Amino acid sequence: MDVPIIQLKGLTKRYGNHLAVDNLNLQVNKGEIFGLLGPNGAGKTTSILMMLGLTEPTEGSATVCGYNATTDPIKVKTKVGYMPDSVGFYDHMTALDNLLYIGRLNGLAEHQLKHKVELVLELVGLSEVGLKKTATFSRGMKQRLGLAEVLIKGPEVIILDEPTLGIDPTGVKDFLVLIRKLSREQGLTVLLSSHHLHHVQQVCDRVGIFVEGRLLAEGDLPQLAEKLFGKNGYVTSIALDEHLSHPWPPERVLQGWDAIDDISYQGETIVFSCNRNITPSLVRFLVENDHNIMSVNQKNYGLDDIYQRYFETQTGKSDYKRTA
Ligand SMILES: Nc1ncnc2c1ncn2[C@@H]1O[C@H](COP(=O)(O)OP(=O)(O)OP(=O)(O)O)[C@@H](O)[C@H]1O
Numbered sequence: 001m002d003v004p005i006i007q008l009k010g011l012t013k014r015y016g017n018h019l020a021v022d023n024l025n026l027q028v029n030k031g032e033i034f035g036l037l038g039p040n041g042a043g044k045t046t047s048i049l050m051m052l053g054l055t056e057p058t059e060g061s062a063t064v065c066g067y068n069a070t071t072d073p074i075k076v077k078t079k080v081g082y083m084p085d086s087v088g089f090y091d092h093m094t095a096l097d098n099l100l101y102i103g104r105l106n107g108l109a110e111h112q113l114k115h116k117v118e119l120v121l122e123l124v125g126l127s128e129v130g131l132k133k134t135a136t137f138s139r140g141m142k143q144r145l146g147l148a149e150v151l152i153k154g155p156e157v158i159i160l161d162e163p164t165l166g167i168d169p170t171g172v173k174d175f176l177v178l179i180r181k182l183s184r185e186q187g188l189t190v191l192l193s194s195h196h197l198h199h200v201q202q203v204c205d206r207v208g209i210f211v212e213g214r215l216l217a218e219g220d221l222p223q224l225a226e227k228l229f230g231k232n233g234y235v236t237s238i239a240l241d242e243h244l245s246h247p248w249p250p251e252r253v254l255q256g257w258d259a260i261d262d263i264s265y266q267g268e269t270i271v272f273s274c275n276r277n278i279t280p281s282l283v284r285f286l287v288e289n290d291h292n293i294m295s296v297n298q299k300n301y302g303l304d305d306i307y308q309r310y311f312e313t314q315t316g317k318s319d320y321k322r323t324a
Contacts, residue, residue, distance in 0.1 A: 003030040005157055005189045006051060010060030013046050020046045022213040023060065028191055028206075033183050035200035036193040037307065038210030044193040045085070047210075048159055051191075052082055065156055081150030085162040087142055091135035095126055095145050098134055099152060106153040120148040124178060140171030147178070157189045158182075164199045176203040201303040209310050216310050225301040228309050234274040235299040236282060241292040243268060250289060257281075268294070 006028040013021040021043040028034040036044050049055040051062045053073025062069040065079040089098045099117040108116060121127045124144040129137070134145065143163055150158050160179070164172045180203050183190050194200050200207055201221070208218040217224055226233050244265045251263055254272075259281075262273040272282060279298050286293055 002027075004028070005030050005032075005065060006034075006191060007063040008047070008051070008060070009063075011047065011050055011057050011062055012059040013043070013050060013055065014058045019213050021050070021057075024215055026208060026215060026218065028189060030189055031183065031187045032206060033180065033190040033192065033204045035204030035207040036191065036210055037195070037197065037200045037207050037303070038193075039195050042195075042210045043213040044210055045161055048082070048161055048191070048193060051159065052076060052080060078153070079156045081153060081155035081158040083143075083146045083150050083158065083160045083163060085165055087146035087149070089134040089137075089142065089145065092133060094131050094133055095121065095137070095148075096130040098145065099148055102149050103152050108152070116152060120151045123151060123182070124148045125174075138171070140167045140175065143167060143171070143175055144178070147175075151182075155188070157191065160190065160192045162194055163192060164194060164196055172199060173202075179203055197303045197307055207303065209307060211310070221301070221303060221306070224303075224306045228306055229301060233301065234277050234279075236272045236274065236279045237269055237295075237297040237299070238272070238282060238286065239269045239294040239296075240286070241268065241294050244270065250286075250291075254282075254285070 004027045006026070008024050008026040011021060011024040011026075012019070024043075024047055036047065038044055046055065050057050051064055051069055053062075053069040053076050056070055064076045067075040067079070069076045089095075090101070093101070096117060099120065100113060103113045103117055104110075118127070118130075121130050124147050126141065126144055126148065129141065134142065137145065147158075147160075147163075150160075163179075164175060167175060176199060179190060179192070182188050192200070192204065206218060206220050207224065209216045209224070217227060219227065244267070248265055248270070251265075254260055254263060257278070259274045259276050259278045260272055261275055264271045272278075277298070279296065283293060283296060
């Protein structure tokens with residue numbers, strides 16, 4: 001059963017005349033990794049700050065772990081670990097000392113502090129470098145230490161604002177694997193904001209597409225693809241070892257299949273646009289009718305297709321760029 005951990009109702013923030021967040025309605029459930037995906041300036045950070053009670057909504061409400069973030073911000077802060085987009089440490093101190101300091105600030109009892117710090121260092125894979133000064137740390141290591149800092153108070157939810165910013169590809173992969181592991185093994189709920197499609201796609205269970213203060217769509221990838229590409233969401237291309245002449249005789253029979261919306265062919269390749277996945281039936285039909293199949297390709301819509309389409313159709317913009 002879905003247990004709501006973050007509930008946003010009509011959440012709105014205006015800065016003067018500027019509408020930074022516009023009527024945001026969203027639910028994130030226990031143990032879920034939710035990705036807030038949107039370009040710079042979309043309103044992701046502002047939404048997060050409202051969830052943490054760090055800025056007041058102009059309208060609407062944010063409830064986190066059962067507490068209203070505006071009226072009960074302290075309670076929310078005891079339940080939530082927040083990692084901002086740039087994490088800072090005392091560079092002249094070791095990783096261990098930085099964590100001990102943060103642990104004390106969070107009110108951890110001295111007798112459990114050392115053990116807790118060693119545990120989180122282990123969790124984020126930094127045990128070996130615990131005695132090194134953080135000035136020597138790479139950006140990827142600093143992000144891991146930032147995560148350790150967030151975990152030290154044993155939060156139920158972690159909110160990560162652009163956590164992969166400035167890390168190299170291997171560091172990103174390791175970091176995202178770590179997030180997934182923590183969520184799955186410890187039942188942590190994660191809200192992650194990013195403008196990197198591929199990072200979000202790798203780790204999130206559900207994604208919200210956020211543009212110009214508005215949540216344009218949310219769901220898992222198949223749901224988003226279905227909402228967007230509708231009944232032509234399944235595209236299968238099959239190449240044969242024969243040149244296809246117009247009209248291609250089997251076309252008449254295949255047009256009678258209710259799952260097929262459109263058939264096009266050129267050269268040796270036929271493209272079927274279908275309202276459900278019928279690739280196995282298509283292959284069977286062609287083989288049974290003595291056609292030799294050279295290749296089969298089923299298009300799976302990725303987050304970049306989905307995001308680009310939303311970005312273009314819903315905002316009228318076409319300056320979308322891939323951010324792989
Ligand atoms: N304190 C503020 N005063 C005025 N405008 C603000 C303030 N904070 C944010 N904004 C504006 O609100 C909009 C949303 O900003 P926000 O930082 O939430 O976006 P974002 O999606 O997190 O983008 P980024 O990744 O660039 O931080 C932007 O147009 C920004 O300029």
